[in-house]
Structures are given as structure tokens and as C-alpha cells.
Amino acid sequence: MDKLDEICRILRDMPGVLIRGLDIDHTLLQEIRLRPFRPLMIKYGGREYFVSEKKRLTENIREAYVVNENDIKNTFLALSGFSTYAFEEEMRRGYITIAGGHRVGIAGKTVTADSKIKSMKYVSFINIRAAGERRGCADDVMPYLFSGDRMMHTLIISPPGAGKTTLLRDIVRQVSDGCGVRRGKNVGVVDERSEIAACYHGIPQNDVGMRTDVIDGCPKAEGMMMLVRSMSPEVIAVDEIGTKEDMEAVFYAASCGCAVIATLHGDGIEDIKDSTHMTGIFGRYVILKQDRYGKRKISVHDGKGMRINDRD
Amino acid sequence: MTEIKLFGMALIIISAAAIGCIFADRAKREIKALSSLSRCLMVFESEIRYCNTPLREICARIYVSGELWSDFFGYVSEMLSENDPDAGTGIIWETGAGLFDAPRFLSAEDREEFLRFGNELGKNDRESELGRINMYIDHIKNRLSLLEKNINERVRLCRLLGVTAGVFITILMV
Incomplete structure (x- = not known):
């Protein structure tokens, strides 16, 4: 169809x-x-x-x-x-x-x-x-999100409409299926607003990979805790974190050995510097921006804010 | 000649008595149909109250339950799944009521009430939907208690009227 x-x-x-x-x-x-x-x-x-x-x-x-x-x-x-x-x-x-x-x-x-x-x-x-998946949109970012075989805690930051969720979805798919020489990992997705996997009657309508479990329509903090306890994921993906409870759940997941990929509304790393509960955990920041012609620019930064990719 | 007459008389009386029995049986089936419908509505009530299950799935669940109304609800479920652009719940409900046995056992008044219920089903919020279902269950319970109270007399009356009508026609013809 x-x-x-x-x-x-x-x-x-x-x-x-x-x-x-x-x-x-x-x-x-x-x-x-x-x-x-x-x-x-x-x-x-x-x-x-x-x-x-x-x-x-x-x-x-x-x-x-x-x-x-x-x-x-x-x-x-x-x-x-x-x-x-x-x-x-x-x-x-x-x-x-x-x-x-x-x-x-x-x-x-x-x-x-x-x-x-x-x-x-x-x-x-x-x-x-109409839903539009963009398979491969994370290709340029993927090499920077790993340290050896270990996935880094990653925060994707962008203003609304710049493609955070689309990028997150493709990262989840590639981590789950495996990309290049890296083996696939078990991924747990907390999809509070059904935007990442777009579940319909519990079945993901978007391709989120073969090793992905989705908890749909569940509040982020509770969902992360549930996934850690029940599905033993190696990576947890969550969209639009922001509250203190969300961050507590991110810390909990990280302390259980899960890598966390999350998104956040903002313009850059500066936006989270003032937010004490946001800093200190993420090893990678992916900043998405659109220029005035609508072209998307991606920059990847390490945990200290240093840019590590060389082109947009 | 007399034998043929006697044979004809016997046939008339037996036929009339059989018609009486059919009417008596219909009265019993009406009760069965209403009791079964009431159980189906309870499934609706609990599925909506506790699971927010959509109509299509509730109907599919009743379809496998072996109730008298199973075929009707199976049809409704199938039609809702097909998502025919020209058919709403009301039309599907009404069409189904003409296709299967269970709705035919209802009296004209009950049938009308049943169609009215189906026409509004699924268009309201949860509380209103539950309110309507409970009200309809209560209505059916009242109807059932009334019918059950009179069922024995009704059955006897139907049978007696059948035989009496047969005898009456025979006398007229002779």
C-alpha cells in the first residue's frame, strides 16, 4: 500500500x-x-x-x-x-x-x-x-558517535523543524541493524509522542531496525526505567528530553550501562550550559541547523564542546 | 371421499398447530436473542471501560465468543476493517441486521431500538458511550423481565391458538 x-x-x-x-x-x-x-x-x-x-x-x-x-x-x-x-x-x-x-x-x-x-x-x-523517512540521513554522523565499539551518550540539539527526530530515527536504525563493521545493538526506544517509530496498533510503521524494542505513548522518564528493567537494551533512544525527571531517568539508564541518545530543542551547546542537570553526561553533541535556503548543517561536538567533524 | 376429507381436516389442523408452534418458538428465540445481545453489550461495556478497545476489535472478540450474535458482529468487524468510504457504522449495522438471523428474532420495536443504538455507536466520548451502552443494557433487561414473565402463557397461547384456528378453519370448510 x-x-x-x-x-x-x-x-x-x-x-x-x-x-x-x-x-x-x-x-x-x-x-x-x-x-x-x-x-x-x-x-x-x-x-x-x-x-x-x-x-x-x-x-x-x-x-x-x-x-x-x-x-x-x-x-x-x-x-x-x-x-x-x-x-x-x-x-x-x-x-x-x-x-x-x-x-x-x-x-x-x-x-x-x-x-x-x-x-x-x-x-x-x-x-x-505524510510520514517521510529519510534513510541514510545519519550516515555522516555515525562514525563520530562511537568510541571503539562503544556508543557514546549523544544529545541532538536543534530548533523545531530542523530534523532532530528524523536524524534520531536513522541513528536508531543504524545502531540497531549495525553499520559498517560495527555489530548491531539492542536498542530501546521510548516514543512518548509516537514520532520516532510511529507505532500503529503497537507495530512500528517506520524502520527502526531489527534489534529495536519500542515502548509507545509512555512518559519518557517512566519508559526509560521500564525498558532498562525489562528489555536490557544496550542503547536507549528518547525524543525531546527537558525536565529534571527526564534527566534523572537518563542518569539512571546511563548508570545501568546503557548508552543514551536523546534530542533537545535549542540552538547550540550554549543553550544547555546553564542547565546544570543537562551537563556532564553526554559525550557527543550533534547540532542541527538550517541555513536560510533550508539546507541542513550538522556539526558534531565532543563532551567538552569541541567540534570533531570537519564539514557540515 | 370421507377419508380424503378426514385427511384434509387433519392436515389443516396439523398445519395450523405447527404455525402456532413456530410463533411460540419465535417468542422463545426473542428472549434468547435479547439475553445474548445483553451479554454482547456487557463485553462492549467492559472493553470500552477498561481497555478503550476500538469497535472493530470488540466486534471481532464477540465473533469468536460463540454467541447468537457472533455472525452479526463478525460482519460488522469485517466491514469496519475494510474501511469502505461509503459506509459508516450506522449503514454497516443496518445492513448486518438484514443479513443475519439474530436481529430477525427481535420484535419490530426492539429492532428499531437496536438500529438506533448502532447508528450512534462510536461517535461519542467514553463517558457518553458507556452511558448509552448501560442505558441500552437496562432497557434490554426490562424487556427481558417482561417477556420472561409472560413467556409460558405466550407459548401456551400460541400453541392453543394454532390448534383452535385449525379446528375453526376445518369447521368452516366442512
């Missing part, structure tokens, strides 16, 4: 018919957006288009198909497998992962209790983001 088929399984009514009928290169599809009484929009090959009723991409808003309330309501029902109640936790978080690892963001009226989001009703905005 290709990317478009997986996405079209949840699109109902006219949006489903139109998107199914598009003659496009499915690999370039990035996003589909449904908003009530607004044009059906897709992001394709880095550009935004409207979808016309003639099943064509257009930039002319007058030709665009206008999404109605029923399109959204029925799409949301199909998205939840006609079991809205089963996705309350995901609705609270604002997204649902579907087969293929595609992520569907939802927005609407939230129901709150004691200033906390309890649920969401009147889901009116749907954003389907």
Missing part, C-alpha cells in the same frame, strides 16, 4: 474522491489540510496548492473545492475507526498516528476540567502530515 492509499483510507466524501483522483507523484505529498468552508489544500513538493473539483492541483482559489462540515466530521470518524472514545488521549494531545506512520493533527473546541484539557469536541480542523 503506498502513501496515498494509506492516507485516502481515512479521507471521506469529496476530499477522499478528489485526492484519490489526483495524478501526482505520491512521494512528494507532504500535507493535506481540511478546514470548514475553506479550500481543500495540499502541500506538495514544498509548495502549497488547492485541489480543484476536476481532481487537479491548482493555485487559483476560484477553482478550489470548498470543504464542508460533513467532510470533516466523516473524515474524523473514519480516522478514529468509528471509535471516537478510543482516541481520547490522542485527542487531548492533538494528533493521531495512522497506519503508515502518518500523523493527523486535529483542532477544534476543547473540553476542559480544572484548567486541563479533558477532551475535544467539534473537531473542525484536520491536518494530515
Whole structure:
């Protein structure tokens, strides 16, 4: 089943018919957006288009198909497998992962209790983001993450949208399967937001390697502890650490002999220098940045902050 | 000639009595169907309350349970898995109700209630869904207690009416 088929399984009514009928290169599809009484929009090959009723991409808003309330309501029902109640936790978080690892963001009226989001009703905005694995994007980084056969504790730092999770996923895959002369290692992934492995019904939809165990939807700190106790991983991967509890769990995992690969929002090593609970454990820092043309630059630093790779 | 007449009379009475028995049997099956449905709904209730299991999986679980409604729920599960773009739960539920035996055993009133329940299933949050299921279970329990209270009289009445109608038709014809 290709990317478009997986996405079209949840699109109902006219949006489903139109998107199914598009003659496009499915690999370039990035996003589909449904908003009530607004044009059906897709992001394709880095550009935004409207979808016309003639099943064509257009930039002319007058030709665009206008999404109605029923399109959204029925799409949301199909998205939840006609079991809205089963996705309350995901609705609270604002997204649902579907087969293929595609992520569907939802927005609407939230129901709150004691200033906390309890649920969401009147889901009116749907954003389907097509999953895109980039196998091999960690090739340039891998040689720097090892000392002999030992994996170093690694922290990937970048601003949002620069590709931290994509890089982490590829590192996990390569560590798990083995890369070059290095043997594969048992990897445990704590995937709190289902972004790394994109599990659907517990099965990873992204390739995270043959020796990888995934604990999905679990809070990071608890997940790391559980993995250490139950799956005896050699490497633990976790996305977007930040709290003191997360770091305590990282220390716990490290003290049990596991190498930790983690990501963090930030611009550089300077961002974590002030954070006392962040320093002192990581032997490698991978800094991701994008230049103004969108080109990604990667620099690898050792535990003291010295750059060790020679090109971006 | 008399023998043929007697044979015809006997046939009419036996047929009418058999029709009476069929109606009596239908009354018994209605009770069986409602009891089985109530057990299926309890599976729904516990699966949603404790495991947040999606409808498709709950229906698949009931399918293997050997209940009277197994085939119906097997069909619903299969159709939900197929994710046909033109079919929602309501349509699948209604189509299934026309295909299998168990829903046919229900009275018109119960059948309508059953379809109404299916049409709304899966569209609400957890609390509302559990509330609806419990309310429907209570409704079925009330119906069952009413039916069970009268079942013996109903069965006897159906059989008696069958025989009586047979005799009556025979007298008319003679």
C-alpha cells in the first residue's frame, strides 16, 4: 500500500474522491489540510496548492473545492475507526498516528476540567502530515558517535523543524541493524509522542531496525526505567528530553550501562550550559541547523564542546 | 371421499398447530436473542471501560465468543476493517441486521431500538458511550423481565391458538 492509499483510507466524501483522483507523484505529498468552508489544500513538493473539483492541483482559489462540515466530521470518524472514545488521549494531545506512520493533527473546541484539557469536541480542523523517512540521513554522523565499539551518550540539539527526530530515527536504525563493521545493538526506544517509530496498533510503521524494542505513548522518564528493567537494551533512544525527571531517568539508564541518545530543542551547546542537570553526561553533541535556503548543517561536538567533524 | 376429507381436516389442523408452534418458538428465540445481545453489550461495556478497545476489535472478540450474535458482529468487524468510504457504522449495522438471523428474532420495536443504538455507536466520548451502552443494557433487561414473565402463557397461547384456528378453519370448510 503506498502513501496515498494509506492516507485516502481515512479521507471521506469529496476530499477522499478528489485526492484519490489526483495524478501526482505520491512521494512528494507532504500535507493535506481540511478546514470548514475553506479550500481543500495540499502541500506538495514544498509548495502549497488547492485541489480543484476536476481532481487537479491548482493555485487559483476560484477553482478550489470548498470543504464542508460533513467532510470533516466523516473524515474524523473514519480516522478514529468509528471509535471516537478510543482516541481520547490522542485527542487531548492533538494528533493521531495512522497506519503508515502518518500523523493527523486535529483542532477544534476543547473540553476542559480544572484548567486541563479533558477532551475535544467539534473537531473542525484536520491536518494530515505524510510520514517521510529519510534513510541514510545519519550516515555522516555515525562514525563520530562511537568510541571503539562503544556508543557514546549523544544529545541532538536543534530548533523545531530542523530534523532532530528524523536524524534520531536513522541513528536508531543504524545502531540497531549495525553499520559498517560495527555489530548491531539492542536498542530501546521510548516514543512518548509516537514520532520516532510511529507505532500503529503497537507495530512500528517506520524502520527502526531489527534489534529495536519500542515502548509507545509512555512518559519518557517512566519508559526509560521500564525498558532498562525489562528489555536490557544496550542503547536507549528518547525524543525531546527537558525536565529534571527526564534527566534523572537518563542518569539512571546511563548508570545501568546503557548508552543514551536523546534530542533537545535549542540552538547550540550554549543553550544547555546553564542547565546544570543537562551537563556532564553526554559525550557527543550533534547540532542541527538550517541555513536560510533550508539546507541542513550538522556539526558534531565532543563532551567538552569541541567540534570533531570537519564539514557540515 | 370421507377419508380424503378426514385427511384434509387433519392436515389443516396439523398445519395450523405447527404455525402456532413456530410463533411460540419465535417468542422463545426473542428472549434468547435479547439475553445474548445483553451479554454482547456487557463485553462492549467492559472493553470500552477498561481497555478503550476500538469497535472493530470488540466486534471481532464477540465473533469468536460463540454467541447468537457472533455472525452479526463478525460482519460488522469485517466491514469496519475494510474501511469502505461509503459506509459508516450506522449503514454497516443496518445492513448486518438484514443479513443475519439474530436481529430477525427481535420484535419490530426492539429492532428499531437496536438500529438506533448502532447508528450512534462510536461517535461519542467514553463517558457518553458507556452511558448509552448501560442505558441500552437496562432497557434490554426490562424487556427481558417482561417477556420472561409472560413467556409460558405466550407459548401456551400460541400453541392453543394454532390448534383452535385449525379446528375453526376445518369447521368452516366442512
